Amino acid sequence: MHELALCQDIVRTALDAVEVRSSAVVSIALEVGALSSVNMEALEFCMRIVLDQEGLPHTRVEMTPVPARARCGCGAEYEPEDVFGPCPECEGFDREFIGGTDLTIRHVEVADEQS
Numbered sequence: 001m002h003e004l005a006l007c008q009d010i011v012r013t014a015l016d017a018v019e020v021r022s023s024a025v026v027s028i029a030l031e032v033g034a035l036s037s038v039n040m041e042a043l044e045f046c047m048r049i050v051l052d053q054e055g056l057p058h059t060r061v062e063m064t065p066v067p068a069r070a071r072c073g074c075g076a077e078y079e080p081e082d083v084f085g086p087c088p089e090c091e092g093f094d095r096e097f098i099g100g101t102d103l104t105i106r107h108v109e110v111a112d113e114q115s
């Protein structure tokens with residue numbers, strides 16, 4: 001299950017980014033590309049495991065799906081249903097994927113020390 005290693009990277013990156021007590025991390029928001037080959041349910045499951053291991057059982061995980069985008073050599077931009085489909089305009093395969101291929105951290109929310 002490659003999601004587990006992925007989640008360890010995500011949580012480590014998030015904790016490095018905030019530079020405060022790690023227990024102050026309220027939520028981690030992720031964008032999950034439709035073509036990122038990440039299973040959302042597996043991702044959520046693994047995030048919970050890793051956050052528990054890191055002593056952050058109360059940190060929320062928000063996941064936003066990002067639709068795939070492809071640009072064809074003919075100039076058309078479209079939302080491919082999967083990586084194998086042809087261009088809907090010209091039926092060609094001369095395309096590059098320009099969105100929805102990555103898993104990214106959108107933001108890390110940190111608690112106010114006073115509250």
Ligand SMILES: [Zn+2]
Binds near residue numbers: 074
């Ligand atoms: Zn085309």
